[in-house]
Amino acid sequence: MAIDTTDKKKIPVKMRKHDANLTRLFVMLILVFVLMTILRPNQFATVSSFNSMMRQFPEYGIMAIGVSLTMITGGIDLGVVGVANLSAILSAKFLISMVPKGAEVAQVVPFLIIAVLISVVTGITCGLISGILIAKFNIPPILATLGTQQLFTGIAIGLTNGRPQSGLPLLYSKIGNMEFFNFIPISFVVFLVAALAIGVMLSRMRLGTYMYLVGTNPRAAKYAGLNNAWILIRTYVLSGLLSSVAGLIMMARTNSAKADYGAPYTLQCVLIAVLGGINPNGGFGTITGVTMAILILQFLSSGLNMFNNISNFYRDVIWGGVLILVLVFNTLLTWNKERRAARRSMV
Amino acid sequence: MISLRRMTKRSEPYVFAVIVALSLLIQARSGQFFSGNNLVDLTRSLIVPAMFSIGCMMVIVSGGIDVSFPAIASLAMFVTDKVLLASNYSGNVLLAYAMSAGLGLLMGALNGFLIGFLRLPTLVVTLGTSSLYTGLMYGAFAASASDVPPSIANHGKEILFTATNASTGLTSNMPIHIFILIGALILAFFILRYTMLGRGIYAIGGDEIAAERAGFNVRGIKMFLYSFVGLLAGITGIVRISMMSYADPSTMLSMDMTVIAAVVLGGTRVTGGVGTLIGTVLGITLMTMLSNSLILIGIPTYWARAFTGAVIIIGTGVTAHQTFSSRRRRSQMQKAKA
8 A cells, every 4th residue: 555655746746847847948938939929920930931941950850869769778979960960971972973973863862772771880880989988897977078079070071071971862962852731841750750769769669768767866776786887888879869860861952962961059059958958967857848848949940030130149149148048947947946846844 | 136037017117118119110211210309309299198198197096087188288378378478477377377277277177177176077077168168269258369478488498418419410499398297297196105195195096985985085086186277277277388489279178088089008008097107298299299290100190090099999999998807807716706
């Protein structure tokens, strides 16, 4: 009986906490949306603007999901952009050198499949390297992935001499920029699939639970008999895999691959994860929160784009400022909660 | 007297050995390494990264990390430059240093407040402020390469001595700024070695909770640490533009990785608590030598970045592995005793 009552007590508390964060994000999302709609009534809430937003966010959104996973385990992956660019460059190089000019559609398709495979395998390998450095050589994730970011970007620069790789077969960008019902881009569908898969993995599968456990308390996880190293390696492999998918989307969107494309995405991904309620110390956060954070950021960014007099560089200011404000707010909130809990226990 | 066994456990002797081996290799390949002008050139190009590395090393020793110092240096020097140009300032260069150092101090203090008092994670905070400061520089101040006031330009032309290469006739000037670097090193050495503050920095890096229980003011120490990084960064900004004699806002922005790599290479333990200034200077020397002579040792410039990445990974891997295995050995010894 005793066990039953504690269980009953525990679950609602956890649910409430979980919901509070999501509610806060949801309110923020609505606020940003309403604000932008009022400020730019003819531009913001239109079909074409939604269509272009759906084209823009999948590439960094998918990377942000990867970063979030690594942050749930108490680490961080600063190498996602490097992995995305390197895998895109390798498959672009393959396509450019192998596909003959003016080839038939049927001839090109097998090359495209191989190119996608090359990209995905590169992403997995890169993730494996980061994961092994972190889990087996005990390098702190920050430094390991700062290093791999330099290494992967460096390899990409070295392979291309820093030049963009263009001249991909037309079919690739045609497929990559396809739209369902003339409205829903294929990259958005890919994002949805990735978010759903990772969300289900985190909440329903054993690996997801293990990730939270390792992030909450690695020592406890170890003594509970978990193979921490193997869990961490799989986390970074997943992040690498997601990054390579993002790389494929970037390649389709720009119709080329470039070694230093999307450098600000690293900060943006960390920002999204923190904004979405992932605790940088590990153990907390959901993909639903992360998805809402992605939408908030995209609304903000697209909305700001509609003001001609606001320089693009202010976006850096806003990203940095929002990141720090959200962190401060979350910390103050936790302190407040702890203080209240302490007072309650004193009474 | 340091025993030989303790010597072999530290990284500094190895880094020094690598530096000697590398200089011999370059000398053998080009015959120009040990010429006066090459050594002066080398010293000249390591002044700015070495200035950055002092603060960076102290932060890593305390168990944190700071990636915002290039942004702080750039914004501080750029604002100083703009203000002095607009007011047609022609007085002493010391005002430029004081102003830039003050601005840097303020920006570093923001990091220190967020990290020390709100206990936010160091990397995320400094990534955020780095983006904030860079954005302000390009957005609010519309930064682009610009001139420097005459006092800063003249300061950059002050030369200690000139070295001439006997065989090629090339000359290199040793800038007066080397004294600023030496001064900063002495100050940092004094703080780390002879003050409670310095012991506190090592103590926090070793074990933050233990340091707090031992009576160290952890918040205050962190506040000092990040403010000090900002102050040094502000000074470094002026050093850089006076040596280049024009203010380029982007010239320092990508330096963070190389500096962190050099600090870690120099034996500063990434998990905190261990690190020396001598090791840091050796690390910076090695990194500068490598980047100055990549072509000489047979690495094309396009691969320079991959090379930096590999150096970071190998350097951090070796030190992290050492820490881990020494900790394991210690716990085994304790078990054996019990």
